[in-house]
Amino acid sequence: MIPTSATPTIHTPAAPSTGGHPLHPIVRKLSAYLPLDAEEQAALTGLSAGGQRVEGRHDLLVEGAVPDSAVLVLEGIACRYRHRPSGSRQITGFLVPGDLCDPDFAHLGRINHGVGTLGACRVARIPREVLADLVERHPGLARALRCAKLAEEETTREWVMNLGCRSAVERVAHLLCELHERLRIVGWATKGGYDLALTQQDLADTTGLSNVHVNRVLRQLRLMGLVEVGGRRVDILDLPGLQAVAEFQADYLRPAAG
Incomplete structure (x- = not known):
């Protein structure tokens, strides 16, 4: 069965491609909502510059922090979570390759949850000004990111259904x-x-x-x-x-x- 505790390594599948050029996970994700032109795809791919490897079971954002950048998952899997005073944990969302964690962080102030890696990951931190410039120059990407946010909200509702109604x-x-x-x-x-x-x-x-x-x-x-x-x-x-x-x-x- 699946191990009860471990820090798994990244298992990297062959990169998907079109015309011989690999597609970045965030390009594939946002393209599922709206068609993206070559310039928009290039702008998204550029967000991965400076990506860094992070070991498993490592906090990317701690509860109560005021984030100064969004986190883009390039490889691996991370999660949002809350801890009770007793120490028990509830995972409230998963972040997989292509997911941009809290792109609206500039409006959030202190966050009421933590974000951490589950296995080894590669992530990039996207500063506020970079995101603001991206959506200003590319309105299509702004719409696609809005769709991604709507999907995240729908996923949260589906998880509530899971916990409340399903066996x-x-x-x-x-x-x-x-x-x-x-x-x-x-x-x-x-x-x-x-x-x-x-x-x-x-x-x-x-x-x-x-x-x-x-x-x-x-x-x-x-x-x-x-x-x-x-x-x-x-x-x-x-x-x-x-x-x-x-x-x-x-x-x-x-x-x-x-």
């Missing part, structure tokens, strides 16, 4: 489907599966289940012939079956542009 098996199945679709969009997953730099405890802290319960659910999904989770890898054995169990509809990840 343990449905919760975990839905999360695995969502991660598969998000990673597929940016070129980090195939129909057969994806690398998963999460521990069993991470899944528990996301789905509101105990570590032991997550273990049982993963075993049940395997026995159902739907998915095999282990060795920091998710192998999808029956994608339509997994989606049916989860009642997964990917529309919330691609809101229409207004």
